[in-house]
Amino acid sequence: MACKPISKFNVLLVGGGGVGKTSLGCRLKTGAFVDKDSCTFGVDTWDIQFQTNRDDHIHVSLFDFGGQNRGGPIRVEQYRGKSADGAIIMYDVLCRASKKEVNAVLEDCLTACESIPIVIVGNKVDSIDEETKTKVIKEWEKMTKVGKARPFFPMSVKGNVGLLEPFQYLMRHLTGDDQLKLIPSDAPDFVIVTTDMCS
Ligand SMILES: Nc1nc2c(ncn2[C@@H]2O[C@H](COP(=O)(O)OP(=O)(O)OP(=O)(O)O)[C@@H](O)[C@H]2O)c(=O)[nH]1
């Protein structure tokens, strides 16, 4: 059966060290959550196919940057080199230092790729209670209203919660289709279709 052509987008996945970026790439690609630290050196690429409600797929090259290295001009050049269509800035809701880094990372992204859509993800919400989670969301909503932040999405890679939302936001923006939905696969632990059926 003929498949519709696949839209392809490049997305930066950036933020401090240990916030869960590689865990997200791995979860989306394989369905697995690996509960151990393994620091990324340089940048890894995760090629992921998202199934959509339009009966097609969207291919995302997700560039997972190690967060241990400093930002600045080299980082900006590296971001620029990826011809990014969008970016996800991740922090760890338990780690103040990683939250503080968000602004600097946002600036680097904007310097490298001026007009791309950018979202912020607060990962590891499995480690906080509902009340704290609501507070975190409200804080970001306030900042977004006064133009000091970008859309915010809570996530738990470990708990498989909120993985699709930031991508759906970016893909809606990039395709201009605000009805677009990314569809989770039926398998309970797999959120994404990763087959290459249309390639
Ligand atoms: N509790 C909890 N732990 C998580 C979650 N996501 C990732 N982790 C853990 O956080 C640690 C760091 O995860 P990584 O994915 O390696 O973090 P990273 O952002 O890629 O780190 P760098 O490569 O150093 O930039 C690992 O021990 C993960 O198992 C989550 O949603 N909840």
Ligand SMILES: [Mg+2]
């Ligand atoms: Mg990593």
